[in-house]
Amino acid sequence: MLNLQIHHTQGRFILDVAFEAPGTGVTALFGPSGAGKTSVVNMVAGLVRPDSGRICVNGLCLFDSKLGIDLPPEKRRIGYVFQEGRLFPHLSVHSNLTYGMRRTPADLRFVDFDEVTSLLGIGHLLTRRPAGLSGGEKQRVAIGRALLTSPAMLLMDEPLASLDTARKAEVIPYIKKLAAHVSIPVLYVSHAPDEIRALAAHVVALENGGVTAEGSPKDLFSDERLSSPWSTGPMAVTSP
Numbered sequence: 735m736l737n738l739q740i741h742h743t744q745g746r747f748i749l750d751v752a753f754e755a756p757g758t759g760v761t762a763l764f765g766p767s768g769a770g771k772t773s774v775v776n777m778v779a780g781l782v783r784p785d786s787g788r789i790c791v792n793g794l795c796l797f798d799s800k801l802g803i804d805l806p807p808e809k810r811r812i813g814y815v816f817q818e819g820r821l822f823p824h825l826s827v828h829s830n831l832t833y834g835m836r837r838t839p840a841d842l843r844f845v846d847f848d849e850v851t852s853l854l855g856i857g858h859l860l861t862r863r864p865a866g867l868s869g870g871e872k873q874r875v876a877i878g879r880a881l882l883t884s885p886a887m888l889l890m891d892e893p894l895a896s897l898d899t900a901r902k903a904e905v906i907p908y909i910k911k912l913a914a915h916v917s918i919p920v921l922y923v924s925h926a927p928d929e930i931r932a933l934a935a936h937v938v939a940l941e942n943g944g945v946t947a948e949g950s951p952k953d954l955f956s957d958e959r960l961s962s963p964w965s966t967g968p969m970a971v972t973s974p
């Protein structure tokens with residue numbers, strides 16, 4: 735279970751978010767630009783410290799302002815996948831993948847290298863450098879690198895946003911497969927309902943720094959509360 739309760743003021747923006755999400759599978763953070771999605775993800779990762787609140791993942795408390803707990807990012811065991819893969823350009827795919835793995839103590843490793851490369855279909859790319867990969871392949875390697883740190887949780891901040899429709903369709907089944915395979919929660923930021931429908935079991939809708947709705951993709955995307963102001967353009971919420 736992911737338990738999150740955050741209060742934070744940044745400039746004129748007030749973030750006041752609380753939700754619970756399943757301890758496995760994909761939970762989507764959904765909302766328009768500026769809703770606070772990346773802020774929430776950065777606070778889970780420990781990159782931004784909330785003014786107050788509590789963030790716990792499957793019993794491990796990452797942050798609790800009342801108890802004075804604030805684990806540094808490297809102690810949180812969080813795998814983070816960004817919009818653009820951010821692979822190390824001078825390292826081979828193999829070295830990119832083993833980078834985080836080698837920094838994880840052997841007794842905390844629960845993810846197997848061969849299993850991950852097979853799950854993500856990247857076994858044939860190991861000797862290549864990132865410059866020789868397609869956008870979809872880069873993102874699959876970035877996901878593999880994050881997963882090979884054996885994280886307690888995976889954060890994915892719009893990991894498909896830089897890909898065209900065909901590449902997105904190529905990567906989605908891999909994310910789906912790995913989320914079903916590993917027993918950790920995946921917090922997945924997106925403003926694409928189709929992506930969320932394909933991947934998520936649970937959706938938390940954010941707007942203006944607060945939670946406006948929560949539930950299954952089916953429930954949420956047929957919910958009239960979400961039909962505005964996103965009823966037109968690329969963010970359109972359509973019935974399943």
Ligand SMILES: Nc1ncnc2c1ncn2[C@@H]1O[C@H](COP(=O)(O)OP(=O)(O)OP(=O)(O)O)[C@@H](O)[C@H]1O
Pocket residue numbers: 744745746747765766767768769770771772773774
């Ligand atoms: N360091 C900061 N100081 C002041 N305001 C900030 C800071 N960081 C973020 N904000 C503001 O917080 C709000 C939420 O930003 P955030 O990036 O979390 O939104 P988002 O939902 O992830 O948006 P997007 O989908 O565009 O990435 C925005 O209004 C942003 O300008």
